[in-house]
Amino acid sequence: MTVSLSQQQIDTLYPAHIFVDPKHQITAVGPSLQRRAPWLRLGSSLFDHFRSATGQEVRDLGPLARDSTAIVIAAREHRLMLAGIALQLANGFLLTLNYVPSGDEIDLEFSDFAPGDPHLSNLLLIRVQNALIEESSAVASELTIERQRVVDVIDRVGRMSGYLAHDLNNFLSVISLNAKRLLRTEMRDERQRHCVDVIVETAERCAEFTQGMMTLANQKSDSRLPFPVDKIIADASALFRSACGTRIGLHVSLESTGAIVNAASNGLVNSIINLLINSRQAMPTGGTISLSTQVVCASEIESPGAPTSGKFVAITIDDQGSGMPPDVLDRAFELFFSTKDSGTGVGLASVRDFAEQMEGCVSLSSVEGVGTTVSLYLPVVEQRHGVNHDEPTARLEEQNGRRKVLVVDDEDYALEALAEFLEDDYCVTTARDATEARQRLEQDRHDVLVTDVIMHGVDGIELAHWAARHRPGLHVILMSGFVPDAAQLSSDWLFIRKPIDPDMLCRLIESR
């Protein structure tokens, strides 16, 4: 079979071809070599420029052409390698060559390769993939920046929400307190009384709205109040039994009677529910969970980082579940760590966070196949003997005393309303800022300081710290629409969230 090719076709099929005469002198080169290897002189010997790259010296193309043996030649003085076969022609040889990529072919382009040369597709694919990797890396970095931008925006919105909620709570406090003042007056007109009821009710609904805003601002809305743990558990026992489910019995044993802790009661209930759910999930075939309380000394607590002094109410949940192996036990408090398919890994971590916020701690012990015991410890702030659970109210009723209370708020209307509410039961003095409050405290002995937190000039927390140093024994109650950072507070201070519920405030004063 004879095939005829035009020069243009040869140029296209083999852009890096070389024609040599019978003496191996170069007579023509393909268009690619004309561009890439201008040092190839016509008339010079092929072997002056190239050597065999296969290790076997070649001096005659004749035998190679007859056997159609592949040849691989490398330039003697340049980085260039070509491969192909030699075709015998009437007037010499045609070397149908392709580039052998070596990684240095950065200057090569499509037209340097023969159509269908697999090197071309491979090189192109590698380059496209490299480009995509580079792009992906750029996008990943942009997405990270974008994510941070979104986080910043959410953070700003959250903080803005917090500020708005704080201010709203202040105004709501004024509205609510003054509406309740009106209700205390003798109102003969039913329509007027109804209008005031509507104001109070709407203020309460609005307060729920501000709680939502506080949540958006990552603010805690649960007030820290002194309460007997046993009473909270007794009141919520039906809820706890529901959390255990129908196949599991809950045995409750409350033995911390009279021990008062200063904590967020909702947080405590949530923590107990979290622990009960964990126990329930560890007992798929049923059984009994024990929930108990008792007062213990710090030295009895077996938990890393446990407090070294003081008394604590230990709230213990003991199950007969599958228990945990040591490696799981080690990681049990790790956020997002869970061995359950549907587990979030949040439960135990949130219990520990709650305990730490309340200046307590958590201990955990478990034996595989036997069960798990978790104890939540909250510091006892007061031990009452022979107390009944309604004691604060009872004391209020009994005492009806004239303890001296200093109320500090830079919002005049709120101050006026609060003072009026408290005047029935206490000897009340008022101050419009921290400076005035200090003067009052220096001039006269007081039993309780009730102060707003965020005020112009010196804030309520700083005032409370000053009072703690200069007026030891003075009880402190902070009030704010914004829940302060627990780290700034002393453990024996109380906190009440605005809008103020005057009855709750009276109970707090009585608890001191």
Added chain:
Amino acid sequence: MYGMIHRALRRMVLDEVGQQAWLAIESRSGTSAADLISVIVYDDAATLDLLSATADQLTLPLPDLLEKFGCFWITFIQQRSYGAIMDYAGRDFASFLRNIDRLHVAVLATMPSAIMPSFTVLETTPGAVRLRYSSRRKGLEPFVKGLLRGLLNKFGLEGTVEIVEGGDNEMDFLIRHEEREPAR
């Protein structure tokens, strides 16, 4: 469409009118950062929404925006990771056009779900190229016109691009060009 198109469009808007304009476009088209991932192939509808929102924002008719964007696309990919590949595809205008399909074959090997157009050089004469563009997509001829203008620019040429024959999915472009005069 290929997410890199979205990123290029964003770059063009950021360069020309700034971040506020881009945020307005994102809001109008419901686009977010997640729609700008280069190596993902997005639904064409998302790209068209983005292009329409951009045209509105820049107060340009959509065909004008497409042409402008086509021209920008060449600059965009030349300056980024694809620059070396662009050079690989050809160092002169005509050979580049001849090799676009081969370039697309390599892209398809990496992103098989991408839909790539095809370009065939029908004729080259001194100072002119007749090029056939085929695509399953309709209405993108202004974008192609912009691409060709961008390529003329890339190869130091100036000239005109016109559609000389057109059907629904196939269109012939005539590009007349000459060397750009050096700036004085």
